[in-house]
Amino acid sequence: MSLLSIENLSIGFKKALVKDINLELEKGKLIFLLGENGSGKSTFMKTLFKIIPPFAGQIKYRGKDIQEINAKLWSQTLSAVFSRIGVVPMIPVNELIEIGASQPDVELKSNVIQLLEIEHLLDKYANEISDGQLQKVMIARALLQNTDFVFFDEPTAHLDFKSKSHVFQLLRNLVDSTEKTFIVITHEILYALEMADEIWYINEGKLYKGSSKEIDAKFQLREQILNLKQNES
16 A cells, blocks of 8 residues: 555645646655646645645545544654745754654754754754755754655746755765655656656646656657757847
């Protein structure tokens, strides 16, 4: 049995935006969720986080419908990293990374700090560090929640080219070292095709899943990006 299964799921509000989603999730994968603006990526994330109910179908964790799992227990299963927090708190990084962790694990915290190389930031205030550094801090915060799955919503949206490359490589390395599953919403299609274990692509009300090679062959994503860049130049 898979840890998380999505069965005949349709998502939306007054009407279904994406229909008949069927997915099986295990630990240890880097998954990129792609699609145009308004295609349903954020709606899908909100449905998984139980912010909005499924339009139809079920999401099950270890065989149990997530609607029957209380909020506290579900927060120990799924965590999130957003592109930018609205107001950066004026607290030390060392305190920020523990927010959301029910019982901070000293060994896990030490390992996460070393993995992300943020030792030098711990005594600084969160509102004093750069966007790239803050992104690493927020990743540390999510990892300290020690959930099986971590959702990343446009994690490189406000970063320069060098920082984007660093964050994506960091996510790849973290999946390999922690065996957690990361689901990354992004418009950085070339990075996704290069690094993903699996691609989820929403197109015209349907979610397609497959390897980078399979999804690229079906939708010609790489070619679309290169054509756009040529037209811009």
